[in-house]
Amino acid sequence: MLSVDVEKQLGDFALQAAFEAAGGATALFGASGAGKTSLINMIAGLLTPDRGRIVLDGETLFDRAARIDVPAWRRRVGCVFQEGRLFPHLSVKANLDYGRWMGGHAADAKAFAAVVDLLDIGRLLERRPGKLSGGERQRVAVGRALLMQPRLLLLDEPLASLDAVRKADILPYLERLRDAARVPIIYVSHNPLEVRRIATRVVMLANGKVTAVGGADLLDAVPVDMLA
Amino acid sequence: MFDLSPQEWTAVALSLRIALVATLVSLPFGIAVATVLARKEFWGKSLLDAVVHLPLVLPPVVTGYLLLITFGRKAPIGAFLADHFGIVFSFRWTGAALACGVMAFPLMVRAIRLSVEAIDRRLEDAAATLGARPAWGFLTVTLPLAMPGIIVGAMLAFARALGEFGATITFVSNIPGETQTISAAIYTLTQVPGGDAAALKLVVVAIVISLAALMASEWLARRATARLHGA
Secondary structure, three states, X not given: OEEEEEEEEEOOEEEEEXXXXXXXXXXXXXXXXXXXXXXXXXXXXXXXXXXXXXXXXXXXXXXXXXXXXXXXXXXXXXXXXXXXXXXXXXOHHHHHHHHHHHHOOOOXXXXXXXXXXXXXXXXXOOOOHHHOOHXXXXXXXXXXXXXXXXXXXXXXXXXOOOOHHXXXXXXXXXXXXXXXXXXXXXXXXXXXXXXXXXXXXXXXEEOOEEEEEEOHHHHHHOOHHHOO | OOOOOHHHHHHHHHHHHHHHHHHHHHHHHHHHHHXXXXXXXXXXXXXXXXXXXXXXXXXXXXXXXXXXXXXXXXXXXXXXXXXXXOOOOXXXXXXXXXXXXXXXXXXXXXXXXXXXXXXXXXXXXXXXXXOOOHHHHHHHHHHHHOHHHHHHHHHHHHHHHHHOOHHHHHHHOOOOOOOOOHHHHHHHHHHOOOOHHHHHHHHHHHHHHHHHHXXXXXXXXXXXXXXXXXX
């Protein structure tokens, strides 16, 4: 259970958003510039809100009034970024192991094999990120975030840098992820088609404010010009 | 060509030792200062930047004199280090290494800083979300990605230290076998009648060592870059 109620002034842009997310996949949906990525960064601990509270599974991650701000590295919130952000100097296998390594956990061959299998990245393990295609890179990034045993998984436009064919390739993996991993997912996207396939709940964001919260049917009311 | 006298060989060996020690000892400080300048914003940052670069623009004799009045045997810091840690700089090869390290520091910091600035900070953010506390993120992501710049910085500092003359001779004088480097030996030889031939031999040695250091740095940096990207 994630509960967010934050405010942040970013230049001329005022972000003031509150929402809750339980299990399953919740989409943060809105046009680019709506403040989705800023919101995600605040949940991950990469951006500090001016005011507000962030609570995950009963643990307060951020509370301005109580002066609580758990650093990113202690939040156990897995992130998949738009550009993957794999470590270029490490092999795919070392990238996947990075979170476990930093957390000081023993190797878990079963969990590793399960994730590698889920994302079908077994033949990439010895390669460097520079030698991967865009879709492969994003699958590895998902695996890396999953293997750190997160309490929450944030996917920030994971398909935005891919062309239509690659998107279609990778969407089934994300559906499998949603069904197989018992981690709540926040899925950020400006693409209604993606959101329909992945998310069970939708939080609509416009100009830094939450405008609606509901099921995927919310997307029916989305103006046609946004159905890019 | 290379039939150097024992005293000249001593100067060559001493030069290499002083330059090596100066580079290795200053490297952790160079990495720290370069990272702070590249990554942090704080009050007095431009002052730190200016102080680091000072040896590059000051006359070396001034730097040497400043070292003399701070690290000399009777100077406050010099006396403290000598009394409490037994570290003596004045008229020792260690003092020459200190002078060379200070003179080479700006070059080292510049090269490392550029490479740290070129690293995508968002990779460090990604490391943090994966549970890496800042020190671990630095060691496992920033440092390896900055390695080509660190190699170049170290090699430039080594080459600079090898050629140091003014600050060294001001601070620790020109004592054969203790502080007489190649540069100081060449200077001495040019001051005595008939020393030209011997001076020329040392000049060739100096050119060969410096060229080798620069070429090695190029090669190492290229190899490190290639390794980073999995070639």
